Amino acid sequence: MAIALTESAEPPAQAPGLPPEISGRSPWALAGRRLWRNRVAMSALVLFLLIIVVCLAAPLYAHDIANVNPFVNNLNGTTIIDGHKVPLMQQGGGILKLGETPLGPTWHISNYFLGADQQGRDVFARVLYGGRSSLEIGVGSAVICCVIATIIALIAGYFGGLVDAILSRVMDVIWAFPVYLLAISISTVLLTESSGLSIGPLHLVATSLWLPTIIIAFIYLPYVYRPIRGHVLSVSEKEFVQAGIAQGASDLRLIFSDILPNVVSVVIVLLPLMIATTILTESALSFLSIGVQPPNASWGTIISDGQDLLYTRPWVAIAPGIMIVLTVLALNVLGDGVRDALDPRAKLRVEG
Amino acid sequence: MLPIPVKSDKSNGTRGRSRRRLAARTKAMAGVAGVAALALTAAACGSSGSSSGNQTGTTGKAGGTYTILANSAFGVADPAQNYTLEEWQLLIDTHDGLVQFKRVGGSAGTQIVPDLATSIPTPTDGGKTYLFHVRKGIKFSNGQVMKPSDFVRTFERQFTVPGPTSFYSGIVGANKCSSKGCDLTKGVVADDKAYTLTIHLTAADPEFLDKLALPFAYVVPGNTSFKLTGNSVPPGTGPYKWVSYNPNSQAVLDRNKFFHVWSADAQPAGYPDKIIEKYGQTISDEVTAVQNGQADEVFDGDVIPADRLSELNGAQYAKQVHVNALTADWYFALNTKTKPFNNVKARQAINYAADRNAYVKIGGGPSLAVPTCQILPPNFPGYKPYCPYTAGGGTTKWTGPDIAKAKALVKASGTAGMKVVVNATTDETGKALAAQMVSDLNKIGYKASTQLLNGSIQYPYIQNSNNASKWNVAYSAWYQDYPAPSDFLNVLLGCGSIHAHSDASPNIAEFCDPSIQSQMTKAETMGVTNPAGANNIWAQVDHAVTDQAPWVDMFNPKQIDFLSKRVHGYQWNPQWYILIDQQWLK
Numbered sequence: 001m002a003i004a005l006t007e008s009a010e011p012p013a014q015a016p017g018l019p020p021e022i023s024g025r026s027p028w029a030l031a032g033r034r035l036w037r038n039r040v041a042m043s044a045l046v047l048f049l050l051i052i053v054v055c056l057a058a059p060l061y062a063h064d065i066a067n068v069n070p071f072v073n074n075l076n077g078t079t080i081i082d083g084h085k086v087p088l089m090q091q092g093g094g095i096l097k098l099g100e101t102p103l104g105p106t107w108h109i110s111n112y113f114l115g116a117d118q119q120g121r122d123v124f125a126r127v128l129y130g131g132r133s134s135l136e137i138g139v140g141s142a143v144i145c146c147v148i149a150t151i152i153a154l155i156a157g158y159f160g161g162l163v164d165a166i167l168s169r170v171m172d173v174i175w176a177f178p179v180y181l182l183a184i185s186i187s188t189v190l191l192t193e194s195s196g197l198s199i200g201p202l203h204l205v206a207t208s209l210w211l212p213t214i215i216i217a218f219i220y221l222p223y224v225y226r227p228i229r230g231h232v233l234s235v236s237e238k239e240f241v242q243a244g245i246a247q248g249a250s251d252l253r254l255i256f257s258d259i260l261p262n263v264v265s266v267v268i269v270l271l272p273l274m275i276a277t278t279i280l281t282e283s284a285l286s287f288l289s290i291g292v293q294p295p296n297a298s299w300g301t302i303i304s305d306g307q308d309l310l311y312t313r314p315w316v317a318i319a320p321g322i323m324i325v326l327t328v329l330a331l332n333v334l335g336d337g338v339r340d341a342l343d344p345r346a347k348l349r350v351e352g
Numbered sequence: 353m354l355p356i357p358v359k360s361d362k363s364n365g366t367r368g369r370s371r372r373r374l375a376a377r378t379k380a381m382a383g384v385a386g387v388a389a390l391a392l393t394a395a396a397c398g399s400s401g402s403s404s405g406n407q408t409g410t411t412g413k414a415g416g417t418y419t420i421l422a423n424s425a426f427g428v429a430d431p432a433q434n435y436t437l438e439e440w441q442l443l444i445d446t447h448d449g450l451v452q453f454k455r456v457g458g459s460a461g462t463q464i465v466p467d468l469a470t471s472i473p474t475p476t477d478g479g480k481t482y483l484f485h486v487r488k489g490i491k492f493s494n495g496q497v498m499k500p501s502d503f504v505r506t507f508e509r510q511f512t513v514p515g516p517t518s519f520y521s522g523i524v525g526a527n528k529c530s531s532k533g534c535d536l537t538k539g540v541v542a543d544d545k546a547y548t549l550t551i552h553l554t555a556a557d558p559e560f561l562d563k564l565a566l567p568f569a570y571v572v573p574g575n576t577s578f579k580l581t582g583n584s585v586p587p588g589t590g591p592y593k594w595v596s597y598n599p600n601s602q603a604v605l606d607r608n609k610f611f612h613v614w615s616a617d618a619q620p621a622g623y624p625d626k627i628i629e630k631y632g633q634t635i636s637d638e639v640t641a642v643q644n645g646q647a648d649e650v651f652d653g654d655v656i657p658a659d660r661l662s663e664l665n666g667a668q669y670a671k672q673v674h675v676n677a678l679t680a681d682w683y684f685a686l687n688t689k690t691k692p693f694n695n696v697k698a699r700q701a702i703n704y705a706a707d708r709n710a711y712v713k714i715g716g717g718p719s720l721a722v723p724t725c726q727i728l729p730p731n732f733p734g735y736k737p738y739c740p741y742t743a744g745g746g747t748t749k750w751t752g753p754d755i756a757k758a759k760a761l762v763k764a765s766g767t768a769g770m771k772v773v774v775n776a777t778t779d780e781t782g783k784a785l786a787a788q789m790v791s792d793l794n795k796i797g798y799k800a801s802t803q804l805l806n807g808s809i810q811y812p813y814i815q816n817s818n819n820a821s822k823w824n825v826a827y828s829a830w831y832q833d834y835p836a837p838s839d840f841l842n843v844l845l846g847c848g849s850i851h852a853h854s855d856a857s858p859n860i861a862e863f864c865d866p867s868i869q870s871q872m873t874k875a876e877t878m879g880v881t882n883p884a885g886a887n888n889i890w891a892q893v894d895h896a897v898t899d900q901a902p903w904v905d906m907f908n909p910k911q912i913d914f915l916s917k918r919v920h921g922y923q924w925n926p927q928w929y930i931l932i933d934q935q936w937l938k
Contacts, residue, residue, distance in 0.1 A: 311659040
């Protein structure tokens with residue numbers, strides 16, 4: 001957006017009578033303009049930002065509007081509906097009185113809007129908090145993954161030879177494992193370690209959101225590494241890089257000043273798509289109880305909570321499901337828009 | 353007395369009630385005597401408190417195919433190794449032991465009656481020798497005549513396969529047996545001419561007859577392989593025979609044409625012509641199929657999901673739903689080896705603070721779970737109601753948590769503010785129970801967090817002392833093997849049930865009190881000659897252990913059985929649950 005705004009700034013004043021000066025536009029400015037004009041992509045961006053804002057407002061909702069603590073069991077709790085005191089967990093009827101069913105949606109925004117879950121917790125507040133976790137992990141892991149994969153790809157692609165062979169084979173090994181199998185294996189190992197995981201000075205306990213973030217970032221490394229390495233390889237052969245080498249430029253300079261700017265568009269295209277993928281992965285892992293750990297919530301854990309209530313309280317599973325669909329849809333549409341904007345081959349189509 | 357752990361089941365109970373998987377865990381146990389076997393049978397003495405009533409006393413018509421739906425199969429089918437209610441419910445219809453639990457519903461179902469033996473012998477030699485007279489004229493389903501010597505191989509296979517328990521390790525010669533070979537000819541002496549079988553034990557065992565009534569001891573032909581038979585079940589002598597078993601699809605039982613009734617108490621003839629158990633559907637789908645009459649039974653180890661229960665409360669299912677109390681405990685073990693719960697005051701504090709009402713709600717509500725404070729379940733030998741950890745000052749019934757008293761105890765113990773890790777399973781029930789425990793702990797000044805593990809690894813994990821430093825409170829459940837107080841008190845809280853560095857150490861709390869242990873030993877010795885006197889001592893032991901608070905006992909669960917409309921003659925046996933072949937189809 002910032003790029004687009006710069007683009008629309010007033011042209012500099014020029015002398016009368018002279019033909020209008022043709023101002024050069026950077027590829028970034030062009031891309032920003034193309035994206036700005038893509039209404040579908042911009043709508044997706046707005047939707048994504050809206051979801052972020054709503055989820056960030058979770059504490060505000062829980063404390064000031066609903067007055068609930070969505071992380072603490074409230075099995076013996078009650079609430080007031082239409083002047084009547086209603087228990088959050090309602091015992092079954094009939095002769096046998098089997099089971100306990102949580103309160104259903106009240107559709108009153110300040111009072112168990114989507115009802116309660118099996119532990120008597122406010123589902124709507126949990127969906128909002130769950131969104132924070134899902135987005136933090138999704139965005140965090142996608143960014144970490146893209147940054148690390150880009151660095152490795154730059155090193156492998158630029159130096160080539162043995163360095164490339166070793167790094168690429170390491171990535172191949174990670175790639176050889178099915179994504180979920182690898183994630184499940186790593187999560188199971190790390191989560192059972194009650195003392196947590198230590199990476200240098202960083203110490204992570206099992207309930208830390210960083211744990212799923214790092215796991216997810218790790219498993220997707222080769223998926224980001226591969227396309228970027230390809231671009232680095234092709235850019236490394238270009239004349240301007242050869243010219244740089246001939247002029248005695250250092251490796252670091254060549255990598256970061258000459259090659260990186262030419263491959264960063266690929267990373268930017270990949271980023272929203274990766275965020276969508278990592279949010280889905282986080283949800284899947286949390287659904288399997290090996291992602292976000294209690295008392296934290298994520299959309300995946302809430303769906304997992306709700307799967308046992310599908311017959312009687314379907315909203316517990318549907319609500320986070322809708323949030324995941326909207327978020328992933330918005331990110332995919334946005335990602336497509338970014339790709340269209342940055343991919344020169346799509347230039348004609350977008351501008352036309 | 354079980355020197356090695358046995359059982360307890362953990363399934364991914366959706367609503368959480370029962371953690372019984374009662375199926376499919378045997379593979380994991382192969383080779384390890386007593387690795388966390390599964391939950392077994394339930395309830396003992398009586399307590400067939402079916403709120404919907406047992407349909408007994410009438411007779412029906414033979415014929416038809418009875419179809420059971422089970423979420424998963426029961427693992428390896430070899431009766432020497434399988435330790436699941438799921439297969440046992442079928443094995444009791446296809447095989448026989450020397451003795452058997454009486455095949456009736458209600459409390460009479462825990463009575464031991466002679467089966468392939470003509471009578472129950474009185475042990476001699478100080479309780480170490482049993483002389484059985486074996487019935488003549490009984491054939492296996494392959495036509496082979498059953499002889500006393502077949503039992504020798506049956507018991508030897510317990511050690512060569514090997515079985516998951518050490519139930520029979522007291523037989524003379526068993527200590528030299530291994531998976532490489534076994535010779536019990538001195539401990540199990542068969543006389544095929546006189547048709548007698550003499551079993552010599554190294555020490556008196558008041559529970560030996562109970563153990564003989566379990567399917568591990570059901571006779572198989574003497575030429576059965578010493579090795580695991582996998583999914584092919586050796587022939588038995590019961591009214592049905594195994595036609596096939598495929599863990600991925602179904603088990604099929606057909607009539608055994610060589611069977612005749614020799615004791616209606618031990619092995620009556622069955623009604624259905626065929627019994628089929630199908631695997632692979634979700635439990636919710638099983639409920640739907642039974643509702644639609646497409647199958648006859650939701651396997652009673654499958655926990656019916658909470659949100660299907662409201663349908664079953666409907667009047668139209670009143671005759672199809674049966675609820676029975678189980679002799680089982682759902683509890684949190686407190687790690688007595690590490691802070692803060694190496695301090696008895698801290699253990700008592702959390703017992704006062706635990707909101708058992710909340711746990712009951714997680715367990716399906718008051719109609720499916722009854723709060724408790726003590727180790728022995730109701731209707732069990734030695735049970736005398738006891739609950740010191742309740743508000744209101746009573747000592748027999750839990751009425752509510754007493755937070756003030758709990759806080760005072762925490763203060764007195766000097767453990768306030770300590771970190772506490774609550775270990776539980778990742779299923780909905782495990783999560784909910786752990787969250788509630790965290791909340792109870794935080795209320796009285798601890799800093800609690802959860803550690804959730806997959807149901808298949810959580811039970812071995814918490815048993816292994818290598819992990820003892822990683823948790824403070826661990827969720828578990830225990831279902832009786834057979835109705836004996838030692839099956840709870842000594843197996844779960846005896847000094848001899850602590851096996852360091854082993855996944856099979858059922859005394860999870862690592863609780864060992866020498867004075868209580870000597871009482872238990874006394875009760876076991878007395879049990880051989882004076883069961884009533886022994887039960888009195890067990891009651892004292894139960895209360896003494898409860899006072900020491902190695903557990904936070906939550907509740908005793910109940911069992912729901914759901915049958916199709918056409919099933920009649922439902923009987924609930926405390927040992928085997930539904931007596932499948934005693935039901936008829938109309």
